[in-house]
Amino acid sequence: MHMGVLLILFYYSTAYVTAAIRHNKVLFPAAQRTRRSSGFLVNPVFQNSLKEVELLYEFLFSGLELDKKLKISVKDEELASLRIATKLDVLCNDIIPKTIPEIKRLNSALVTYATPLTKEDFERTVLTMVYIAYQAARVPGSSKDIWADSFLKLYQALKKDLKEY
Template sequence: MVKTAELDIDKGQKISIKDEELASLRKAAEFNTICNEIIPKSITEIRRLSSRLSSYPRVLKKEDFERTVLTMVYTAYRAAQSQGHQKDTWAESFVNLYKALKNDLMLPYNKQPS
C-alpha cells in the first residue's frame, strides 16, 4: 500500500502536508521550506522567473528545475482557484513556465552538431 500525502494551502498561501507522520520527516521539512520560502507565489515574481528562464543559456541545475516544477504546480492551483481575468493571468504564467521548462529539456538536443 502506497501512502500519499495531501497538501493544504491556507488563505495566506502557506503550503503544508496534511499527514502528521509524513510532515515530521526531514525531507518533508525541506519540502516545506522550498514551498513556503523559496518558490515565488506572486504573479510578478513568477513572471520574473519565467523571463529569467526563457533567456537562461544552459541546462538548469536539478534544484532549479525541481523548484520551477513546484512553482508550476502552485500556479496551476491558483489558476484553478481563480476566475475571470485572474484565471487567465495565472494560466498564462503556467504556460510560460511550461515553455521555459520544455526549452530547458530540449537544450541538449538543440546544441548537437548537425
C-alpha cells in the same frame, strides 16, 4: 601591432566577463537567504536520492493545502511529520515565487538563461508550477487565466530546456 593585440585581449576579457555574469544569474534569489527557524544551509534541495523523489511524489499525490496566507503544507499528517517534509516546507514557502510579478521575472530569466538548468533550479521551477496549478484552481474568474498563462509559460521554458540540453 600592439594596439591590435590589446583590442583582441579587451574583446576576449569583455566576452568572458559577460559570459560569467550571464552564467551566474540567480533564478531563485530567495534560495540564497536562509530562514532562521530552519536548520538547513543556504540553497536547499529536496531530491538528492531516488527515495526522496518517491517521497516528493507521495507528498504531491497525498495533496497539498494552500492557506489564505499562501503557505503550502502537506495534507497528510503522517507525511507532514517526516523530517524531510521540513525541506519541502522551506522550498515551497520561502524559495519559490508566489506572486505574478515574481513568476514573470522567473519566466523572463528562464527564457534568456544560456545554460542548462541545475537540478535545484529545475526542481524549484516544477514546484513553482505545482503552486501555480493550486492557485489557478483556487482563484475565481479572470484571475484563473493569468495563473494558467503563467503555468503555460513556465512549462514552455522547461520543455525548451529539456529539448536543448
